[in-house]
Amino acid sequence: MAGFLMGSPILRAEPTARPALMPWPAHVEWREGALAIDAGFRVRLAGHDDARLRAGLGRVLDRLEKRTALDFAPRVVASGGTLVIACDGPGSARPQLGDDESYTLQVRTDGAELRAPNVVGALRGLETFLQLVEKRADGFAAPCVTIRDAPRFPxxxxxxxxxxxxxxxxxxxxxxxxxxxxxxxxxxxxxxxxxxxxxxxxxxxxxxxxxxxxxxxxxxxxxxxxxxxxxxxxxxxxxxxxxxxxxxxLASHPEIASAPGPYTVAKAWGVLDPVMxxxxxxxxxxxxxxxxxxxxxxxxxxxxxxxxxxxxxxxxxxxxxxxxxxxxxxxxxxxxxxxxxxxxxxxxxxxxxxxxxxxxxxxxxxxxxxxxxxxxxxxxxxxxxxxxxxxxxxxxxxxxxxxxxxxxxxxxxxxxxxxxxxxxxxxxxxxxxxxxxxxxxxxxxxxxxxxxxxxxxxxxxxxxxxxxxxxxxxxxxxxxxxLAETGVQHRAWPRFDGFAAEDAAALRVLAAAVEPVKRYRRPQLQKGGADFPLNDLADWAHSESRPAREFAARIDDWLELPADARAAGLDDLLVTVAAWRAAAVRAAGMPARDHRAEGRIETARRLVELCDATERALRAGASGAALAPDEAARIRERLAAAAQPTAAAVEFPFLPALGRLVAAATR
CATH class of the missing domain: 3.20.20.80 (Glycosidases)
Structure with missing residues (x-):
C-alpha cells in the first residue's frame, strides 16, 4: 500500500518488513531510518516518576536485555538518555474503567520519546516500543516512526x-x-x-x-x-x-438448594440441575x-x-x-x-x-x-x-x-x-x-x-x-x-512424558498436523471430567496448527501457478508430505493403551492414507495427467472418511485444500 497502512496514514515509505505491532496502534507514521539499540541504551524519566512506572520500565528492560543479550547499566540516567519518558502524572491509584491509556511515541535515529498523561499510558507505550525493537543484519534497532495511540474499548x-x-x-x-x-x-x-x-x-x-x-x-x-x-x-x-x-x-450448604441434598462437588462437566x-x-x-x-x-x-x-x-x-x-x-x-x-x-x-x-x-x-x-x-x-x-x-x-x-x-x-x-x-x-x-x-x-x-x-x-x-x-x-519473553509457557507444551525420544518426535509431528475438534464436540467423543487424563493427541495439538494451515495455503498457492510452472514447486510440498507420512507410520505402530490411544493410532493411519493421496494428486497436477475417475473417487472417499473424527477428538484442518487439489488433478 503506497499511502495507507491498515487505515493509518503513512508520511513516507514503510519499512520492507513492518514490525510486528500488536495491537496495531490507532495512528502510525513511518519514517526513514532506525534507532540503534546497543549497550549504550539508557532511559531518562523527564516527568512524573514513581514506583509503578519504575517497576514497569524494569520489566520491559529485563525482556529487552534478554532479547538483545545486552546489559543496560545503568538503566536510568538523570540526563541525556536514548529513550525519554515524559509522564504527566500517576493516574488512578488502582486501575478503573475508563482510565486514559493513551500515549504518543516518536522514534528518531538519535533517540526516542514516549509521552503519556499517566503511568498506565506510559506502560502501554513501553510495550509498543519493545515490539518495535527487532534484530537486523547489523544488530538490534527500532524503526523511525511516530505513533499516536489510544484504545477503541475500555x-x-x-x-x-x-x-x-x-x-x-x-x-x-x-x-x-x-x-x-x-x-x-x-x-x-x-x-x-x-x-x-x-x-x-x-x-x-x-x-x-x-x-x-x-x-x-x-x-x-x-x-x-x-x-x-x-x-x-x-x-x-x-x-x-x-x-x-x-x-x-451446595456441597457445604444444602439448606439453600432448591431440591433436597446431599450434594458433593461435581466431577462431570456440563449444565447440571442443582441450583440455589x-x-x-x-x-x-x-x-x-x-x-x-x-x-x-x-x-x-x-x-x-x-x-x-x-x-x-x-x-x-x-x-x-x-x-x-x-x-x-x-x-x-x-x-x-x-x-x-x-x-x-x-x-x-x-x-x-x-x-x-x-x-x-x-x-x-x-x-x-x-x-x-x-x-x-x-x-x-x-x-x-x-x-x-x-x-x-x-x-x-x-x-x-x-x-x-x-x-x-x-x-x-x-x-x-x-x-x-x-x-x-x-x-x-x-x-x-x-x-x-x-x-x-x-x-x-x-x-x-x-x-x-x-x-x-x-x-x-x-x-x-x-x-x-x-x-x-x-x-x-x-x-x-x-510472548515467550513474558514467561508464559505456551511453548513448553506438549512434553510427551513417558514416550521414547523417537516416538515423542513422531507424535510431535502428528500433533502438528491436526487440531482439536471445534466448539463442543469433544465431549461427544471423550468422556472428560475432573479425573480425565489430559495427555493425548487432542491435548498435544495446537488449537490452530500453523504448519497444517500453512501447508493448506501452500497447496492453494501451488494450484494458482500455471500448469507448466508447478513441477518446480512440487518437491517442497512433497518434503512436508513425506515427513508427515513417516511420523504417522511410526505413530500408527505404537501400542494402544486405552480408547484415546486407539483413536490416535487410527488418526495416524488416516494421515498415512491422506499423505499417499496427496502425493498422487500433486504428481498428477504437476505432470498434467489427470487422475483416473475411479482413483479420484477413492481419494474423495478417503477425504470424507478423514473428515469424521476418531476417538482422539482431532481433525485435519487442511482437508478442504486437499479437496481442491483433487478436484484440480481430476480435470
Whole structure:
C-alpha cells in the first residue's frame, strides 16, 4: 500500500518488513531510518516518576536485555538518555474503567520519546516500543516512526476459569505479563462452579473446604495477584456463579438448594440441575455475608455473579418456589431470576459494587447500572444496549473452543452494520476472551490461550478498520516468540512424558498436523471430567496448527501457478508430505493403551492414507495427467472418511485444500 497502512496514514515509505505491532496502534507514521539499540541504551524519566512506572520500565528492560543479550547499566540516567519518558502524572491509584491509556511515541535515529498523561499510558507505550525493537543484519534497532495511540474499548479482558481445573497463582501471575504485553486490561477470575469453590473464605471456611484437596486460592494469593495486576494497569473482576453452576456451594450448604441434598462437588462437566433456592432467606443471608467479604478483598467496582445456564428443573419441581412465584406475581423462572438479581444488586450496591452477569440476567426489571456479559453474540449485546444496559462481548472469543484467530478477529463488539445509536453504542464497553478449563489443566492453560488471545486484544484495542487477516497472522507469528519473553509457557507444551525420544518426535509431528475438534464436540467423543487424563493427541495439538494451515495455503498457492510452472514447486510440498507420512507410520505402530490411544493410532493411519493421496494428486497436477475417475473417487472417499473424527477428538484442518487439489488433478 503506497499511502495507507491498515487505515493509518503513512508520511513516507514503510519499512520492507513492518514490525510486528500488536495491537496495531490507532495512528502510525513511518519514517526513514532506525534507532540503534546497543549497550549504550539508557532511559531518562523527564516527568512524573514513581514506583509503578519504575517497576514497569524494569520489566520491559529485563525482556529487552534478554532479547538483545545486552546489559543496560545503568538503566536510568538523570540526563541525556536514548529513550525519554515524559509522564504527566500517576493516574488512578488502582486501575478503573475508563482510565486514559493513551500515549504518543516518536522514534528518531538519535533517540526516542514516549509521552503519556499517566503511568498506565506510559506502560502501554513501553510495550509498543519493545515490539518495535527487532534484530537486523547489523544488530538490534527500532524503526523511525511516530505513533499516536489510544484504545477503541475500555474493557479488554481475559477470563480464567479457576473452578474446573484449578489454575494456581503462578499460572495467573505469568499470564498477567502476557496480558500487559498486548494491552489487555481486565483479568476476570471465574472462581466458583459445580466442580470447585476455589477461593478462601474466612467468614465461611466451609465453602472452600469442599475443594481443599484439589486447589484453593488463599486470600493472600489473591492480594498478590491484585497487586501484580494493579502494577500493570490491569483490573481484577471476580466471578461467583449463582444461582446455577452452584453444586460446590451446595456441597457445604444444602439448606439453600432448591431440591433436597446431599450434594458433593461435581466431577462431570456440563449444565447440571442443582441450583440455589432464591426464595429462602438463608440463601440471601449467606450470599450477603460472603459477597461482603469478597467485596472487601476485590477493590474493583465490578462484581460478576454469573447468572447463566439455570435449566429450571429444580425450580419447576419445588412446591415452595412455585408458591413464592405465585405470591410475588412472578409468572416465569426468568422473572424469578430477575427478582433474585435485584436482591443481589442491592447487596452489592451496599458495598459500592456494580453487578455483572451473563446474557441470562437481561430482563426489564434488572437494575440499569448492571452490566450484561454476552456469550450469545453482538445481537444480544446490542439488545442490552438498546435497553439501557452497559455490556461486554465474549461470543466469538472463546479460546477453549479452538476456533482460529481469524474467527476471533472477525468478531466485533460494534460491527460496522451495528443498529445502535451513538448513545447506545457508548454502552458497549468492550469484550473478554474466556478460557474455560474443562479440557485444560495448569500444564495446558497457556498453550490454549497464546498467541490467539493477542488477536482478540487487537480487535478490542485497534480501530475497526484494522482488519487485514493476512497481516494479522504475519504479526501474530512474530508476537508468539515475544510472548515467550513474558514467561508464559505456551511453548513448553506438549512434553510427551513417558514416550521414547523417537516416538515423542513422531507424535510431535502428528500433533502438528491436526487440531482439536471445534466448539463442543469433544465431549461427544471423550468422556472428560475432573479425573480425565489430559495427555493425548487432542491435548498435544495446537488449537490452530500453523504448519497444517500453512501447508493448506501452500497447496492453494501451488494450484494458482500455471500448469507448466508447478513441477518446480512440487518437491517442497512433497518434503512436508513425506515427513508427515513417516511420523504417522511410526505413530500408527505404537501400542494402544486405552480408547484415546486407539483413536490416535487410527488418526495416524488416516494421515498415512491422506499423505499417499496427496502425493498422487500433486504428481498428477504437476505432470498434467489427470487422475483416473475411479482413483479420484477413492481419494474423495478417503477425504470424507478423514473428515469424521476418531476417538482422539482431532481433525485435519487442511482437508478442504486437499479437496481442491483433487478436484484440480481430476480435470
Amino acid at each position: 474493557w479488554r479482558g481475559l477470563m480464567i476459569d479457576v473452578a474446573r481445573h484449578f489454575q494456581p497463582p503462578e499460572v495467573i501471575l505469568r499470564n498477567l505479563d502476557a496480558m500487559a504485553a498486548v494491552k489487555l486490561n481486565v483479568l476476570h477470575l471465574h472462581l466458583t462452579d459445580d466442580q470447585g469453590f476455589r477461593i478462601e473464605s474466612r467468614t465461611h471456611p466451609e465453602l472452600h473446604a469442599v475443594s481443599a484437596g484439589s486447589g484453593v486460592l488463599a486470600q493472600a494469593e489473591i492480594k498478590r495477584i491484585i497487586a501484580a495486576a494493579t502494577e500493570r494497569g490491569i483490573r481484577v473482576v471476580p466471578e461467583f456463579d449463582v444461582p446455577g453452576h452452584a453444586t460446590a456451594w 433456592d432464591p426464595t429462602r432467606p438463608e440463601t440471601l443471608a449467606l450470599l450477603g455475608s460472603f459477597f461482603g467479604e469478597m467485596a472487601a478483598l476485590f477493590p474493583d467496582e465490578f462484581f460478576h455473579i454469573g447468572g447463566d445456564e439455570n435449566n429450571g428443573k429444580h425450580w419447576n419441581a419445588s412446591t415452595r418456589i412455585r408458591e413464592f412465584k405465585y405470591g410475588h406475581g412472578l409468572a416465569t423462572n426468568e422473572a424469578l431470576h430477575a427478582w433474585f438479581n435485584g436482591q443481589l444488586a442491592a447487596i452489592l450496591a451496599q458495598h459500592g459494587k456494580r453487578l455483572v452477569g451473563w446474557d441470562e440476567i437481561l430482563h426489564p426489571d434488572l437494575p440499569r447500572n448492571a452490566v450484561v456479559h454476552s456469550w450469545r453474540g453482538p445481537g444480544s449485546l446490542a439488545q442490552a444496549a438498546q435497553q439501557g444496559f452497559a455490556g461486554i462481548l465474549s461470543a466469538g472469543y472463546y479460546l477453549d473452543l479452538h476456533y482460529p484467530a481469524a474467527d476471533a478477529y472477525a468478531a466485533d463488539p460494534l460491527p460496522a452494520h451495528s443498529p445502535l445509536t451513538p448513545e447506545q453504542a457508548a454502552r458497549v464497553l468492550g469484550g473478554e476472551a474466556p478460557m474455560w478449563t474443562e479440557w485444560a489443566d495448569a500444564r495446558i492453560f497457556d498453550f490454549r490461550v497464546w498467541p490467539r488471545a493477542a488477536a482478540v486484544a487487537e480487535r478490542l484495542w485497534s480501530p475497526r478498520e484494522v482488519r487485514d487477516v493476512t497481516d494479522m497472522y504475519r504479526r501474530l507469528a512474530r508476537i508468539d516468540a515475544q
